[in-house]
Amino acid sequence: MTIRFGVSPIAWINDDMPELGADTPLAKVLADAHEVGFEGIELGGRFPREPQRLRALLADYDLALIGGWYSTHLLTRSAEAEIEALQSHLLLLEAMGSNVFIAAECSNAIHGQRSVPLTRQPAISNWAQFGERLTRVADYVQGRGMRFAYHHHLGTVIQTDEDVESFIAATGTSVGFTIDTGHAALGEVDAVRLILNHPQRVMHVHCKDIRSHVFADITATKRSFLDGVLAGMFTTPGDGTIDFALVMKALAKINYAGWIVVEAEQDPALADPRTYATLGLKTLRRDAESAGLSSTPRRL
Numbered sequence: 001m002t003i004r005f006g007v008s009p010i011a012w013i014n015d016d017m018p019e020l021g022a023d024t025p026l027a028k029v030l031a032d033a034h035e036v037g038f039e040g041i042e043l044g045g046r047f048p049r050e051p052q053r054l055r056a057l058l059a060d061y062d063l064a065l066i067g068g069w070y071s072t073h074l075l076t077r078s079a080e081a082e083i084e085a086l087q088s089h090l091l092l093l094e095a096m097g098s099n100v101f102i103a104a105e106c107s108n109a110i111h112g113q114r115s116v117p118l119t120r121q122p123a124i125s126n127w128a129q130f131g132e133r134l135t136r137v138a139d140y141v142q143g144r145g146m147r148f149a150y151h152h153h154l155g156t157v158i159q160t161d162e163d164v165e166s167f168i169a170a171t172g173t174s175v176g177f178t179i180d181t182g183h184a185a186l187g188e189v190d191a192v193r194l195i196l197n198h199p200q201r202v203m204h205v206h207c208k209d210i211r212s213h214v215f216a217d218i219t220a221t222k223r224s225f226l227d228g229v230l231a232g233m234f235t236t237p238g239d240g241t242i243d244f245a246l247v248m249k250a251l252a253k254i255n256y257a258g259w260i261v262v263e264a265e266q267d268p269a270l271a272d273p274r275t276y277a278t279l280g281l282k283t284l285r286r287d288a289e290s291a292g293l294s295s296t297p298r299r300l
Helices: 028-034 051-059 079-085 087-095 127-143 161-170 180-188 190-199 210-220 224-229 244-252 272-293
Strands: 002-007 069-073 100-106 145-153 176-180 202-207 256-264
Touching: 002 127, 028 051, 028 272, 051 087, 079 127, 087 100, 100 127, 100 202, 127 161, 145 202, 145 224, 161 202, 161 244, 176 190, 180 190, 180 202, 180 210, 190 244, 202 244, 210 224, 224 244, 244 272
Parallel strands: 002 256, 069 100, 100 145, 145 176, 176 202, 202 256
Antiparallel strands: none
């Protein structure tokens, strides 16, 4: 089974906090991603949304479009309304040859609000309704030939281990996961256990590392998710406390095939994105190889 390594542009240009990387040209992001050795990149807010333009742009850097975040609002609208709303995003991914649809429920989400403490996580009151709606959306996306990969995320309704277990119980198997190691660790979700216990749900993987002491201070002082990003609660694989060898072994055990994406939102003025991306890719390639995961050769 083959894995492919990609990167998120969030380390260069942060869509949740646009002032981070505001002066960084998109061409710089793409050139760095190519030269570091990634095969693909996820969609960012500054990317063109016309397939012909985007295809030509990424071709210049020999990069595939992996996929990109889509915000669902199924706590406030029907599955039918959501399916209608996601059409332009889905059509772009299809036109670009992407095979993964990354989604997260953003009704009442606080991760983009710097004035709201991260401790004030929103909650779901009707799991049955939410699960039925999300499953219908995932069934539709799957019927279009794409993996539906739900992204658990700090500051949203799916953050903790309890949230994840309730989520799995409420949804059908068409609802897969984006396993995000950083959000899992800080939400007290065991990513390795999640992978091994629910292999059929593992559709996509985001790898970022954490600085636990920073997160502890953010929660203790009742600061926001974005305050945590600025303070450095996330970093790239190889620079924090997560054992990625265990993650890669779990992925190998379930015969995972698909994208593994280096992602670490930090302040690019303090953490050079290219330097950290290089470390992240080196770390994951080493651990993946040791675990017996087969990947495409690094571009020279």
